[in-house]
Amino acid sequence: MELQKKLEILSGAAKYDVSCSSSGSKRKNTKVGIGNGSSCGICHSWSDDGRCISLLKILLTNYCVYDCAYCVNRISNDVPRATFTPEEVAGLTINFYKRNYIEGLFLSSAIIKNPNYTMELLYQSVKILRTQHRFNGYIHIKAIPGSDLNLIELTGQLVDRMSVNIELPSSNGLKMLAPQKEKQSILKPMGFINSKILQTKEEKRIVKKTPSFVPAGQSTQLIVGATPDHDLSIIRLSEKLYQHYRLKRVYYSAYVPVTSQNPNLPAINKPPLLREHRLYQADWLLRFYGFSAQELLNESMPNFDTKVDPKANWALNNIHLFPVEINRADYETLLRVPGIGVRSAQKIIRARKVKSLDMDDLKKLGIVLKRAKFFITCKGKYNGGLDINDKLIRYALTDDVKTYDITTQWEQLSLFPMLDSMPTLNDNFMSITGEI
């Protein structure tokens, strides 16, 4: 099969994996090498649905011996198949890099023959890139659950980031839709990567030249909406992954309906993108705003309100804590005000050292008051224009999002796009910047 055809098939097949992003890696070029993982700032381009586009994102193969019901690459699905050789992966990456199309590589794979065989091919691909082509750009690779930990270790020494995709948020979900997979075989490599990262950091403190191991950390992907799991169980799982496995990111991927006779799959015809968006917002709240999963949702309210964002929802459910006085509230309290993000809270803290702030001062600081005005006072004055009543404010905030349209263009960009489908930055700004 021609390389171009393979590329079409295997870049198309990779679009369902959203667990790629930049960051964290400080890999520098060498005198005789090519590429630079730090200065080229990998992955700061995003498609309009928030997915990164500046890596060459491909599967090594889409032949799969597994039959996960939600996946287009499952063995029982009749789709065109292809496999790259490790040399082809390395050659393509270098060619694309030299032409300035990409800044790095995101390499994932279906399971061809068995996990070890697949992991070996992935390892060979990055080994050729790093040693023969002396490529020092960013590489994010998938660790294959069930493969030998030695192979994962060798690969981890060559790449910047690894991810082990959990995909389905619960053991029940796995049993229903991916019975060949086991939770434990997914968590085992994740635990191993985490301990190797910690060990390498320790060793580097003593011996500076200790080889790196996955310097940009690990990430995972959860599929949203393929199983009946609630948002609460999803964000609880994310919280645990951040705490116990020190993941850099959990990515959420709305289930893209596939043609299948499996009765366990939900009968939907569009990916639940608004739900995915709310989970990304909640994820930011867990990582940067000091919220716990249990504060955001509970058993009696296990799913996010699609009409207001999770922080506003929390504030409305805790309206007795508001309004907060902008000139006195501590940083952590400011962060809990809907509409005030990390940068805004920092600006307020700095500015109020100089003077007492009123609404005009906040506007001059560039603070967006559309939502925040309902939850704050400035010099004791409330400018929300409504009684501090959760129902009234919820209605006002819901009006605010009535025009929110996330139903368009959910597909990841093709590597062969028409010009008019190139990415734009628009209404997923919040999920990227985290200013919630």
Ligand code: SF4
């Ligand atoms: S193992 Fe991965 S590629 Fe294979 S069917 Fe399952 S989800 Fe798809």
